[in-house]
Every structure is written in structure tokens, then in C-alpha cells.
Amino acid sequence: MWWSKAIIRSPFIRLTAIHVKKPRRAIAVYSTEQKALTKIADLLRDAGIPANRLVDEIALLAAWAKTSSEEHGDVSWHEQQPDLRYAFSQMAQSLGVLGSVFENSCLPERLSGAEITSALVDLTQLSALSRKALSENLLALAEKYGHPGQMITANTGAFLATLCGPNHHSITLNHEASLAVLVSLDTPDQATVIIRVYSPLAIAVSFLLGAECRVEGSVGFENAFASTEFVISVPPLQATGFSRTSKLKSDELAVLRVARECTSRGVVCVAPGVLFSRASMSIREELINNNWLDAVVGLPKGTLTNTAVPPVLLVIDKHREKDSPIAFVEASERQLAEEIGDLAQAIRDRRDSENGTFASNLDIQKNDYDLTISRYKPGLAAQKLRRLKNTVSLDGVAEIVRAQSLKDADDNPDAAIFLEASVRDINETGCLETPVKEMHIDKKQLRRAQNQRIYPGDILLAIKGSVGRVAFVDDTCGDNWIAGQAFIIIRPTSANISTPYLYRYLASELIQQYVQEVATGGVMALLKAADVSGIPLPLPEPEILKSVEETHQQILAEYEVIKKHRDTVRRLELKNWPLNAEKGASRV
Structure with a gap:
């Protein structure tokens, strides 16, 4: 019948090229620096360091090695650094309250003198890197080893930063996963990273890049305690127990936090359920009724390193003009890998494209504040249905x-x-x-x-x-x-x-x-x-109706024939090798 033809997915649409700064290429897993980090990881593993602590401990070693190289000209033991315990103690003092991650490190007790000497060779090589390159390599290692705080890749981090906008004079990055955004910034020393718990990786990378790092359990709350020009949040998706005063999930709270905290633009990563669930209704109402929501960007499956759930980015803009439409965009996997700079800039410039559409606040209100992208960007089947006549x-x-x-x-x-x-x-x-x-x-x-x-x-x-x-x-x-x-x-x-x-x-x-x-x-x-x-x-028409009904009966009749064939096959299978469970025997 005319409606049974297969729907063919359209190829990915390439957006019009826009001259923007391309994101930094992801670090190759088998680069010289990654080989050095992997050797240190193997050494720590052999020394009995738990797998879930490897990346954190390596981050502390790398941060110390870079500091030692800059302050003392080398990474070795001398009067200023007689041993690893003393070196880590000095790092702890320089970091103040955040220095507890060095004090709590198990490396000074676990590593023997020979093991430390072996690690120094690779640490010396790593200390020659710039602070930015060293930080990028640490995050690449965290991605490789599945560090729980590393949810997004460097490419996705660059995409979020570009969505937020250029010239980040004052930017706050909420949650440890936003480190991937931090390393993509041109001026990371102007950023503030806020995390819930003392994460050695987050503290070490923030220290290397000169960013302020704060540990605040309240980062998971919905209320902002300060105003910042730009805010990017990459919270754990759909986690519970973040707020003692609210039953909202972690990413739902993050949306409210970003919306209330930013004074210019903000981006928050959420699970798809935030777009339509009843629990998130009041959040969506606040965004739409205040004219804060600027774009909804759907990312493909596999974007996050720790789940197959396709995340969604909500872009908030406090300077939207009245009646300005909201962009709804479905990003492809290829675009995130190759064209994220162009894609982010196109969203910021509000350009029309075949992988996106626009909807007004009124459209969203009529849809009960449902932000599901497919509601406003019709798929191929929906478009074909609209073209049907006499319906x-x-x-x-x-x-x-x-x-x-x-x-x-x-x-x-x-x-x-x-x-x-x-x-x-x-x-x-x-x-x-x-x-x-x-x-x-x-x-x-x-x-x-x-x-x-x-x-x-x-x-x-x-x-x-x-x-x-x-x-x-x-x-x-x-x-x-x-x-x-x-x-x-x-x-x-x-x-x-x-x-x-x-x-x-x-x-x-x-x-x-x-x-x-x-x-x-x-x-x-x-x-x-x-x-x-x-x-x-x-x-x-009557003849079409009759034809469909006849086809329906023919299909059912074919299934009856199939059923008879299956019964025959079953009888043939049992003909020579019947299994008699009661007698516990078989005959040939």
C-alpha cells in the first residue's frame, strides 16, 4: 500500500561554514605523553593502588611535578624536596583548604624509593609540557580509564564553551565534569570551578590552569548564592539526594541554579526527561515565562562517557529580546566530532538549518511547556503525514x-x-x-x-x-x-x-x-x-477500503500456513529422536 514504503533517513546536513575558532583536537590516546601517564598508572597499579584511585593520584603527581619543575628547575630529591611526603606536604600548604587532597594521598606510604625513582623519569617528561597541555592529557587519561567525574569529552566541553559565548570575563563551571570545558577556555585563569566533594583530579587541573576551585556541597542546590556572567553546569544526570529541601533530581536542580546564577548566558546538561516530565514542569515554566530559554540542543547517544542516554543542552540567555524564538536543534555525532565550532556558532547566530527549527514561547505554552525537540522539529514521517490529502x-x-x-x-x-x-x-x-x-x-x-x-x-x-x-x-x-x-x-x-x-x-x-x-x-x-x-x-475510497481488508485477510491466511509449516517441522524434528522425559530415555 502507499503508506507502507520505507522511510529513508536523510543524510546529515552540513551547516553553512562560519569562520570561528576551531576546538582543540582531542589528545591521541597513544601520544608520547599518554604513554608516560600509562606507565605511571601501571607502576601505581603494581604498587597496589586501587583502580578507582589511579587517575586522582596521577593528577596529584603531575601537579606536583609541574610545580617542582617551575620552582626548582627539576623533578628530583634535594634539600628543598627531600622526599615525596615532604613535597606533598608543601603542596598541601600552598593550596590551603584544598590541600587536603595531597595530605590524604596514599602514595608517600605505598610507593617504595625505587618506585618513586622510576616514576620521576616519566614525571620529568610530563613536567616539560605546558600547564594546559598537561591538563588536557590528564583529562584524556581520565576518559581512557573511565574516571567517574569525567562525563564529557574535550570536544563536547569545547562545544559547551562556544555555546555560552566568547570572551568569558567571568565564568563559573559547576560540577567536576565541567573540567572538559575549563581546558577549552582561552583564559581558564578567569574561571571558577565549583565541585561538591574534594576531587583530586578537579583540584589538580584547576590548580594547573590557574582557575579558582571551591568545594561547596550547595552546588547541587537550586538557589544561587552569587551572580556570574556566564555559567556552565554538567551535573550527574537524574541523581537524587542533592538537596535537603527539594525532591528534584540533580540536573533539574542544576537548571534552576544556572538560570538564577548567570547574568548573561548559561548552558546546562540534562537528561531527556527534563524536557517533558511532570516533575520538571515548574522548571520549564520558569524558563519560558521569564523568557530565559534560548536553545534546546539534543546530543547523540554516546556523547557521555558513562551512559548511553542522549543528553540535552539547555541554553539560557538573560538578554533575549521579547518574542524572540527558541532554537531546537538535533546535533549529529559527526557534527560533534568535526563541526562543533560551526554548529555552536550557528545556534548562537540563530541561523536556519535543516537540522533545527524555531518555536515561540507561546508555541511551547500551548504544548504544556513540553520541550521535546521532535514536537517542534517534525521528522520525516511527520512531514509525510502532513502532506497526506483527505485526512x-x-x-x-x-x-x-x-x-x-x-x-x-x-x-x-x-x-x-x-x-x-x-x-x-x-x-x-x-x-x-x-x-x-x-x-x-x-x-x-x-x-x-x-x-x-x-x-x-x-x-x-x-x-x-x-x-x-x-x-x-x-x-x-x-x-x-x-x-x-x-x-x-x-x-x-x-x-x-x-x-x-x-x-x-x-x-x-x-x-x-x-x-x-x-x-x-x-x-x-x-x-x-x-x-x-x-x-x-x-x-x-470504498475500493481502497475493500482492498486493505482483503489484504488483511490474506496476511492472516499466510500466517496460518506458516503455523502449519512450523507444526510439520516440529513433528519431523521429533520423528527419529523423540525425548521421553518420563522414562528418562531416548531411542534412535
Whole structure:
């Protein structure tokens, strides 16, 4: 049929070239400096240093080695530096309260004289690097070894910095992962890095680059304690327990913190759920109603080093003009690797491009403050649906029933028994088989259960988890079958369409692609009932309707043939080697 043609993804679109400073190339894993760092890591590992402490301890050694080289002309033992314990003690004194990371280092006790002497060779080589190059190599090592605080790569850090803007006279970087931004700045000594706990890596890199570093447990709170021109925050995504006064997740709190703290621009990295979840509604309202949100940038899967969740960047601008549109952009993996400078500049300049679009504050308010990019940037399937002629919205020809969650009252002997349908009850033909799950429904929930009863001729569409799965309810449906909360029930009400026609349309490649485009959710995909009820449905001519119905029956008949073939194959498989479990023997 005309709607079953495969949707072909468009190739990545190259933005118009803009002459901006290109981000620094990522450090090669096997560079001379990385080999030296790896040798030190191997030495520390052999000395019994735990794997989760390797990068932190190496960062302390590197910071000391650079300081020793600059102050004493070499990295060795002499009157000013008689041993590692004394050297680390001197570093601790120079850093003040942050110096506790040197005092708490286990290296002076764990490393033997021979091991320290061996490390000095590589540390001398590293001390010849500039402070910036040494910091870049430390972060490359942290990425290589999966340091928990290293969420983003150097490329992504440069992208965030460019989104925020040039000439960062006053910039605050919240959370340890923002170190990748710090090393990309031209003037890192003008930055302030705020972290929650004493991280040796963060403190060492901040020290090397001349940035102020502060440890503040309140960095995870939503309220700002000072104003800064530019703020960039890369918090742990969806972590709990950051604030004693709020139930919001870590990245939700970070959005409020950045929005209230910056006086010019800010960028915060969040999980996709922040764009649409009910818990984040008040945050989105604050951004939109105050006209602070400037751009929503979706990054591809794999951008973060510690999770497959595709992160989203919210760009905040305190100097937006009234009625200025908000940019919605989907960045590709290739763009982040090769064109991040151009992409960030295009977003700042508000240029039109095929991988982005614009929406007004009013548009977002009409969408219940949902910031999901696909809501404003239609995908290929959505664009094709818009071009269909003689259509009506799905809710114009069918009743849409959203199934609710029901509590099983199995301890109530008077409870009514229902069979609750789930995705696993859909067979390969698309028909709904007898549901496996038995539910005991008490009188309090009986009306709700009756509202989501399933009848022959209904269609079920999964809107949670396996979004898009469609089930055809045939005459085998029992009078106590109900839909589970993962479904919406679609019940045709128009004489101009039939259940087979509607089922085949919803199961078509076009609609399945559309469902994937508009679905939201990070860990679990979700589809809003409103997205389903508004699906354009072509009203068929009688001959088209008849053709689709005949095709539907032909498909079911083919599945019956397949079933018979499978039964035959099964019988043939058992013909010569039947297994008799009861007798515990087999015969040939």
C-alpha cells in the first residue's frame, strides 16, 4: 500500500561554514605523553593502588611535578624536596583548604624509593609540557580509564564553551565534569570551578590552569548564592539526594541554579526527561515565562562517557529580546566530532538549518511547556503525514481510551477476576491472545476496570515501553479482558473505516516511524495520548477500503500456513529422536 514504503533517513546536513575558532583536537590516546601517564598508572597499579584511585593520584603527581619543575628547575630529591611526603606536604600548604587532597594521598606510604625513582623519569617528561597541555592529557587519561567525574569529552566541553559565548570575563563551571570545558577556555585563569566533594583530579587541573576551585556541597542546590556572567553546569544526570529541601533530581536542580546564577548566558546538561516530565514542569515554566530559554540542543547517544542516554543542552540567555524564538536543534555525532565550532556558532547566530527549527514561547505554552525537540522539529514521517490529502484526525473516527493502572486485590475473596492484556500477549500475526496476567479487582476499582474493557473490533496501541506495538482484538476476546496501562484502546466509531483498515494503517512503516519520532523518554519510551489522537488518517475510497481488508485477510491466511509449516517441522524434528522425559530415555 502507499503508506507502507520505507522511510529513508536523510543524510546529515552540513551547516553553512562560519569562520570561528576551531576546538582543540582531542589528545591521541597513544601520544608520547599518554604513554608516560600509562606507565605511571601501571607502576601505581603494581604498587597496589586501587583502580578507582589511579587517575586522582596521577593528577596529584603531575601537579606536583609541574610545580617542582617551575620552582626548582627539576623533578628530583634535594634539600628543598627531600622526599615525596615532604613535597606533598608543601603542596598541601600552598593550596590551603584544598590541600587536603595531597595530605590524604596514599602514595608517600605505598610507593617504595625505587618506585618513586622510576616514576620521576616519566614525571620529568610530563613536567616539560605546558600547564594546559598537561591538563588536557590528564583529562584524556581520565576518559581512557573511565574516571567517574569525567562525563564529557574535550570536544563536547569545547562545544559547551562556544555555546555560552566568547570572551568569558567571568565564568563559573559547576560540577567536576565541567573540567572538559575549563581546558577549552582561552583564559581558564578567569574561571571558577565549583565541585561538591574534594576531587583530586578537579583540584589538580584547576590548580594547573590557574582557575579558582571551591568545594561547596550547595552546588547541587537550586538557589544561587552569587551572580556570574556566564555559567556552565554538567551535573550527574537524574541523581537524587542533592538537596535537603527539594525532591528534584540533580540536573533539574542544576537548571534552576544556572538560570538564577548567570547574568548573561548559561548552558546546562540534562537528561531527556527534563524536557517533558511532570516533575520538571515548574522548571520549564520558569524558563519560558521569564523568557530565559534560548536553545534546546539534543546530543547523540554516546556523547557521555558513562551512559548511553542522549543528553540535552539547555541554553539560557538573560538578554533575549521579547518574542524572540527558541532554537531546537538535533546535533549529529559527526557534527560533534568535526563541526562543533560551526554548529555552536550557528545556534548562537540563530541561523536556519535543516537540522533545527524555531518555536515561540507561546508555541511551547500551548504544548504544556513540553520541550521535546521532535514536537517542534517534525521528522520525516511527520512531514509525510502532513502532506497526506483527505485526512481526518484519529480521534475524529475512533474513540480513544487511555488505560489506567489497577491494583491487584488478590486478598479480597469478593474481587472480580479480569485478564489484563500486555505487549507479550500480542502474537506474530498482530492479534491479541488470551492475556496471561490475572487481576483481582475490588468494588472501588470496578468502574475503572470496566472503562478499559476490551471488545472485539478494538485496537490496542502500546504507548509505554514497546511504543508502537499494535494489537488486533478479534472475536476470541473474552468478556473479562481489560487493557493494561501500557496501552490506549482505539475503538472505531465511523462507518467509513473498519478495524482491519485502521489496524493496517497503525501498523504501517509510516506510522511506526512517526511513533518513534514523537516518543519521549530516556530509559523508557513514552507516547502521549494526544500524539496518537491527532494522527492524520486518510479517509479511504470504498475500493481502497475493500482492498486493505482483503489484504488483511490474506496476511492472516499466510500466517496460518506458516503455523502449519512450523507444526510439520516440529513433528519431523521429533520423528527419529523423540525425548521421553518420563522414562528418562531416548531411542534412535
